[in-house]
Amino acid sequence: MKSSWSSRIVWYLAAVIFALLALYPLLLMFLSSFKTTIEIFKNPFAMPSAWSLDTYKKLLDQVPFGSYFTNSIIVSVVSVLLVILFGSMASFYIARFSFRWNGGLLFFFLLGMMIPIKLGIVPLYMLMKNLGLTNNLLSLICMYTATGLPLAVLILTSFFKTLPHELEEAARIDGAGDFRILRSIIFPLMRPVLGTVMIVNFIGAWNDFFFPLIFITDDAKKTIPIGMLSLFGEHSADWSTLFAGLTLSSLPMILLFFFASRQFMEGLTAGAVK
Template identity: 65%
Template sequence: MKTSRSLRITQYFIAYLLAFISLYPVFLMLISSLKTNIDIFKHPMGLTTKLSFQAYVKLIDQLPYLDYLTNSIFVSVVSVALIIVSGSLASFYIARYSFRWNGALFFFFLLGMMIPIKLGIVPLFLLMKQLAIINTQWSLIFVYTAIGIPLSVLILTGFFRTLPKELEEAARIDGCSDLGIFRNVLLPLMRPALGTVMIMNFITVWNDFFFPLIFIQDETRKTIPVGMLTLFGEYSTDWSVLFAGLTLSSLPMLVLFFLASKQFMDGLTAGAVK
């Protein structure tokens, strides 16, 4: 009994320690955004006796940060929506219909995860230029959608195959079409998988730096990761403003995770317990 209690206390201690290690950088980022540059240099890892919101005011005044935020939200939301719609439809077709090239089609989607898309940046740039969408958000949306579909197909196909086919047969007896079965019967049961796909792809799109740097030139069309680059000066950097921008840019991801955390956890643990 005493051994079991000691083991539980040890487990709780390790869990709280890991949680502290994980959350302290976020706390430090928030506190640093409320410091002055002098306080950051004097006490980089500690608290401050005087909180100031001047960094947030300077962030809005010095940069078109609201434009960066709007662009990031638009690109992320539209990209994730296209990934979910396209990936769920393709996964439904692969998982529920048997045909000669079923396995080959599934493997074709998985090839998108095996080949680094950044190796084709030159052809991609030329393609976007020919489509006349270079320096627009749609160039990013199409690339992110192509990047996210393979992983979504991999996750959603496995979930579709775990759902009992008797549900579809009962719906067909009631006169439901294939699209109706997909929309009204299967998708409500797929919320854990859809939550997992949504969060994973949203984080990937939101934090990406490479493709906006290549495809976007206008300052007002940049996303947050590229826009924040202007805060790094050649000889000096305003660290308080930088931390303020990082804090604001992390809020949408935190809100999304808290809203969809239950679905995300259910999606990660689905199939672990029979």
């Protein structure tokens, strides 16, 4: 009994230490957003000498942060919804219908995880240019949807295979079609795994720097990662304003993970066992 308690205490202490190490950079970023650039370099680990919102006011006056924030929200939310919609339909087909090309279809989706998408950036740019989607948020939505589908299909297919067929058979007896079964029966059971897919894809789209740098040039269409570049000068950077922008931009991800962390952890093991 004592050994079990001692081992449990050790695990708790290790978890607390790990949590503190993970949260400390966020705390340092938050504290630095209330400092001046000079104060950040003189006392990087100290508390702010004065708690003032001047850096946040400067951020909103110096750069169109509201526009960057809105663009990031639009791109991230729409791409996540499309990944969930198309990934659910594709996974439901692969897991529930027995055709000889199902394995090849699943492998086709998994190729998106095996081949680095950035290797094809030149033909992708030419494709977006020919479609008239350069300097358009739709180009980012298409890219994040395409890059998010492989992992979503892999996770959702494994989850669908664990669901009993009797649920669908009972619905078909009542006259429900495939789409009705997916919407009314399967979707309510998918909350944990959908939470995992949602968080992973939202964070990837929200933090991405590469694709906005390639496809977006208009300041009004930029997202937060590429828009914050305006705070970097040729020889210096406005670090206090930058930390204020990073603090505001991290809030949606923190809130998302805070409210969906349970579904995220349950979704990681969904489909692991039958």
